[in-house]
Amino acid sequence: MAKQIEVADLDAYYGSHKAIEGISMTIEPRSVTAFIGPSGCGKSTFLRTLNRMHEVIPGARVTGKIRLEDQDLYGAGVDPVSVRRTVGMVFQRPNPFPTMSIFDNVAAGLRLNGRVRRSELEGVVEKSLRGANLWNEVKDRLSKPGAGLSGGQQQRLCIARAIAVSPAVLLMDEPCSALDPISTLAIEDLIAQLKNDFTIVIVTHNMQQAARVSDRTAFFNLAGPGKPGKLVEMDDTSKIFTTPSEKATEDYITGRFG
Amino acid sequence: MTATARVLPAISTGRRVKNTFVQGLVWLAFGLAIIPLISVLWLVVKNGLARFDLTFLTHSMRGIAPRDAGGGAYHAILGTLEQVAIATVISVPIGLLTAIYLVEYGQGRRLARTISFFVDVMTGIPSVVAGLFILAFWILILGFGFSGFAGALALSILMMPTVVRSAEEMLRLVPTELREASYALGVPKWRTIVRVVLPTAFTGIVTGVMLAIARVAGETAPLLLTVFITNSINEDPFNGPQMGLPLYIFDQMGRPNDTAIDRAWAGALTLILIVMLLNLVARVIAWWRSPAKAR
Ligand SMILES: Nc1ncnc2c1ncn2[C@@H]1O[C@H](COP(=O)(O)OP(=O)(O)OP(=O)(O)O)[C@@H](O)[C@H]1O
Ligand SMILES: [Mg+2]
Numbered sequence: 001m002a003k004q005i006e007v008a009d010l011d012a013y014y015g016s017h018k019a020i021e022g023i024s025m026t027i028e029p030r031s032v033t034a035f036i037g038p039s040g041c042g043k044s045t046f047l048r049t050l051n052r053m054h055e056v057i058p059g060a061r062v063t064g065k066i067r068l069e070d071q072d073l074y075g076a077g078v079d080p081v082s083v084r085r086t087v088g089m090v091f092q093r094p095n096p097f098p099t100m101s102i103f104d105n106v107a108a109g110l111r112l113n114g115r116v117r118r119s120e121l122e123g124v125v126e127k128s129l130r131g132a133n134l135w136n137e138v139k140d141r142l143s144k145p146g147a148g149l150s151g152g153q154q155q156r157l158c159i160a161r162a163i164a165v166s167p168a169v170l171l172m173d174e175p176c177s178a179l180d181p182i183s184t185l186a187i188e189d190l191i192a193q194l195k196n197d198f199t200i201v202i203v204t205h206n207m208q209q210a211a212r213v214s215d216r217t218a219f220f221n222l223a224g225p226g227k228p229g230k231l232v233e234m235d236d237t238s239k240i241f242t243t244p245s246e247k248a249t250e251d252y253i254t255g256r257f258g
Numbered sequence: 259m260t261a262t263a264r265v266l267p268a269i270s271t272g273r274r275v276k277n278t279f280v281q282g283l284v285w286l287a288f289g290l291a292i293i294p295l296i297s298v299l300w301l302v303v304k305n306g307l308a309r310f311d312l313t314f315l316t317h318s319m320r321g322i323a324p325r326d327a328g329g330g331a332y333h334a335i336l337g338t339l340e341q342v343a344i345a346t347v348i349s350v351p352i353g354l355l356t357a358i359y360l361v362e363y364g365q366g367r368r369l370a371r372t373i374s375f376f377v378d379v380m381t382g383i384p385s386v387v388a389g390l391f392i393l394a395f396w397i398l399i400l401g402f403g404f405s406g407f408a409g410a411l412a413l414s415i416l417m418m419p420t421v422v423r424s425a426e427e428m429l430r431l432v433p434t435e436l437r438e439a440s441y442a443l444g445v446p447k448w449r450t451i452v453r454v455v456l457p458t459a460f461t462g463i464v465t466g467v468m469l470a471i472a473r474v475a476g477e478t479a480p481l482l483l484t485v486f487i488t489n490s491i492n493e494d495p496f497n498g499p500q501m502g503l504p505l506y507i508f509d510q511m512g513r514p515n516d517t518a519i520d521r522a523w524a525g526a527l528t529l530i531l532i533v534m535l536l537n538l539v540a541r542v543i544a545w546w547r548s549p550a551k552a553r
Contacts, residue, residue: 056438095438
């Protein structure tokens with residue numbers, strides 16, 4: 001199920017503003033890849049190009065190539081909707097659908113994409129909630145509104161919602177930035193489990209988190225003030241955090257930055 | 259204790275005075291605003307109750323002279339309900355679809371800006387002009403006669419901009435994050451709008467539609483030019499003159515007899531009750547669909 005992603009010479013723009021430039025990398029299946037780098041260097045932008053969410057913003061566009069296994073994501077005739085079914089996403093701020101119950105939130109992806117039988121849904125919802133470590137907390141109130149959960153529970157609900165459509169890749173944009181240490185730990189454990197089935201990419205500002213959960217780490221930086229963001233280097237996480245090959249990476253992870 | 263008092267001093271006399279003064283102003287303004295409302299309601303209820311009876315609700319004015327007692331507004335109630343229902347059926351879909359286009363697809367395109375401009379223009383159309391337009395176009399040029407439907411057309415011209423504006427506002431309040439959450443699940447845009455955006459904005463849209471209905475339910479001038487006036491029951495909104503409650507009030511109020519004036523007040527009371535009832539229905543619908551009560 002998990003798939004490899006290959007990015008070649010990718011640029012992304014907001015209108016005439018170039019946000020990231022010349023990014024090439026390979027993201028391995030069944031592994032966790034972490035993106036780190038200073039604020040505004042284009043991590044979120046790059047992450048969103050991986051499931052064609054970038055172009056949802058008016059005026060935003062992408063040049064370059066991204067291959068998912070043997071498919072060209074930006075090829076002519078490729079439906080961005082089907083790309084997003086294969087490459088799921090969890091956002092920085094939990095965003096459950098306010099009009100839906102917990103059950104409906106998890107079932108949303110399947111339901112909104114066509115008719116599914118209720119019995120089948122129940123199985124998927126339970127499996128996804130268990131997968132997101134939320135089942136025991138909500139199993140007695142599945143019909144209550146999703147917005148009534150705590151922030152950490154809402155984020156795990158969003159993860160359950162994302163994995164319910166069984167994507168091949170799961171993108172996470174700072175999924176723990178609004179959470180307490182215990183919820184964070186729960187989500188990190190979850191990521192470690194999920195990587196058995198999915199390709200996971202996670203953006204984080206927390207170096208320890210990157211070191212704990214990821215197999216490979218990519219460091220992004222701005223080429224200069226007002227210039228687009230770039231990939232500085234990407235390597236095994238253990239190498240990035242002990243002996244990075246670039247000076248900028250070392251400065252950043254040791255906190256001697258800018 | 260003393261330390262706290264030094265760091266956090268008590269509210270100064272100056273602020274206390276200012277606070278009381280402004281609070282007084284607010285209450286005064288509230289009182290002033292509510293005087294007309296209360297006095298109108300009180301007058302209508304007081305004068306309307308005299309003739310607000312079963313005969314009034316179930317009989318027309320057929321064969322009843324102005325000075326006769328009895329008679330009723332059944333024909334007018336029926337006419338108003340039909341005209342407003344047709345106007346709603348016409349303007350809500352068009353208005354809602356326009357709002358969806360403006361918010362979800364327009365995004366600063368020339369067409370969207372043009373539509374937005376004309377919606378503003380339409381908001382400013384005096385209701386007589388809407389009536390005149392239907393009179394000239396539908397009744398005189400196309401040659402259809404006076405009918406409830408012609409009146410509904412005029413009312414829908416007045417309703418549409420209100421529906422567009424209120425729905426647009428409600429749709430813009432739906433956070434982008436919800437749309438993105440839906441896209442990220444691989445849900446196409448149109449389905450996201452139907453299943454995520456519209457349900458989220460539903461309560462607000464219903465309220466907006468109700469306000470629009472309340473606004474046109476009391477319109478008199480456009481109906482006078484398109485529906486005309488009749489004393490008989492005409493159940494068919496597509497053929498022949500009908501009555502409407504505003505027309506009924508206008509017609510009865512214009513006569514010098516106390517019996518007619520009493521009927522006019524009762525008509526006004528009926529109109530207010532109908533609008534209030536619609537509001538109540540809207541609230542029930544909104545409550546029934548609200549997230550707090552999700553299945
Ligand atoms: N919707 C947008 N419209 C225009 N410019 C944008 C938009 N979103 C981001 N940008 C710009 O693109 C650049 C990269 O932003 P991005 O959000 O990708 O940074 P980031 O690395 O995720 O930062 P952070 O760590 O703070 O989340 C920034 O210069 C930002 O101003
Ligand atoms: Mg970001």
